[in-house]
Amino acid sequence: xxxxxxxxxxxxxxxxxxxxxxxxxxxxxxxxxxxxxxxxxxxxxxxxxxxxxxxxxxxxxxxxxxxxxxxxxxxxxxxxxxxxxxxxxxxxxxxxxxxxxxxxxxxxxxxxxxxxxxxxxxxxxxxxxxxxxxxxxxxxxxxxxxxxxxxxxxxxxxxxxxxxxxxxxxxxxxxxxxxxxxxxxxxxxxxxxxxxxxxxxxxxxxxxxxxxxxxxxxxxxxxxxxxxxxxxxxxxxxxxxxxxxxxxxxxxxxxxxxxxxxxxxxxxxxxxxxxxxxxxxxxxxxxxxxxxxxxxxxxxxxxxxxxxxxxxxxxxxxxxxxxxxxxxxxxxxxxxxxxxxxxxxxxxxxxxxxxxxxxxxxxxxxxxx
Numbered sequence: 177x178x179x180x181x182x183x184x185x186x187x188x189x190x191x192x193x194x195x196x197x198x199x200x201x202x203x204x205x206x207x208x209x210x211x212x213x214x215x216x217x218x219x220x221x222x223x224x225x226x227x228x229x230x231x232x233x234x235x236x237x238x239x240x241x242x243x244x245x246x247x248x249x250x251x252x253x254x255x256x257x258x259x260x261x262x263x264x265x266x267x268x269x270x271x272x273x274x275x276x277x278x279x280x281x282x283x284x285x286x287x288x289x290x291x292x293x294x295x296x297x298x299x300x301x302x303x304x305x306x307x308x309x310x311x312x313x314x315x316x317x318x319x320x321x322x323x324x325x326x327x328x329x330x331x332x333x334x335x336x337x338x339x340x341x342x343x344x345x346x347x348x349x350x351x352x353x354x355x356x357x358x359x360x361x362x363x364x365x366x367x368x369x370x371x372x373x374x375x376x377x378x379x380x381x382x383x384x385x386x387x388x389x390x391x392x393x394x395x396x397x398x399x400x401x402x403x404x405x406x407x408x409x410x411x412x413x414x415x416x417x418x419x420x421x422x423x424x425x426x427x428x429x430x431x432x433x434x435x436x437x438x439x440x441x442x443x444x445x446x447x448x449x450x451x452x453x454x455x456x457x458x459x460x461x462x463x464x465x466x467x468x469x470x471x472x473x474x475x476x477x478x479x480x481x482x483x484x485x486x487x488x489x490x491x492x493x494x495x496x497x498x499x500x501x502x503x504x505x506x507x508x509x510x511x512x513x514x515x516x517x518x519x520x521x522x523x524x525x526x527x528x529x530x531x532x533x534x535x536x537x538x539x540x541x542x543x544x545x
Contacts, residue, residue, distance in 0.1 A: 190542025
């Protein structure tokens with residue numbers, strides 16, 4: 177069998193954008209940041225790097241991400257028709273917040289699905305699957321070769337059930353349902369009624385007769401001692417590399433990325449080790465926090481505010497880093513990145529470096545081979 181000439185394969189396109197702002201509240205109001213967050217509401221991983229011994233801050237981050245009430249479930253062969261039923265929509269889409277995404281599916285070769293927090297059902301289908309659907313649905317986008325299409329249905333609309341009348345299409349999905357009002361709602365009586373996030377699992381198992389599995393999701397807190405920390409002469413960041421720092425923005429972002437991936441940063445005999453030999457280094461303890469699952473934008477915002485407060489109050493901490501990783505098979509409904517995010521898996525992430533003077537937001541979006 178002939179070996180393919182891998183070096184001749186086209187390099188996946190990737191766009192990188194950086195923005196500097198004096199504070200997070202001003203940065204997230206920017207048009208580009210706001211549009212990005214609206215287009216990528218589903219996150220699968222958050223990593224925080226603090227170049228200091230901060231066990232209390234790690235506990236606070238764990239509380240910020242609602243670990244206790246975060247219940248993830250994997251549902252095998254979830255029928256699309258069950259998602260359109262009035263009972264399901266009224267109980268879990270219109271009340272609380274529902275996050276759902278196809279489990280392990282690849283958009284290039286498989287049909288994919290996502291339910292957004294706004295209640296939008298977005299399905300990426302091959303042409304053969306779409307031809308089996310019956311109803312008055314609209315196809316939002318076709319691929320260039322018309323082999324794939326994207327269908328978007330607002331589950332909260334009055335005619336959602338009529339848009340697809342009958343289909344046997346099913347998906348393996350991972351979902352998270354956040355009950356309304358932080359798990360507590362007031363009834364007509366004087367008693368408080370607690371709404372559990374596991375209600376959706378009971379409904380799918382008992383009413384829909386589906387196979388529902390618990391998915392492990394939680395936090396990992398680690399510390400590294402005598403770690404070499406990149407130094408900064410002044411807490412100065414810039415989007416165009418004009419800032420006078422001991423290490424460049426690229427080097428600092430690379431270092432944060434290595435820690436977020438749990439890579440070895442001490443020089444060893446393997447080529448996969450990482451060492452910064454150009455900027456000045458300072459030995460110190462590093463606190464690292466990881467969170468996996470289906471993560472909300474509100475949870476990320478709470479952690480950013482906590483980290484901003486930390487660097488403003490503790491002047492011995494030169495910076496903190498936060499890396500947020502998206503989900504690569506969510507069928508997005510915009511085309512400014514070509515067909516990535518609509519018909520191809522893609523890589524979506526951003527990293528923030530927070531100092532007591534400003535914040536650097538670095539976003540990357542690109543195709544995945």
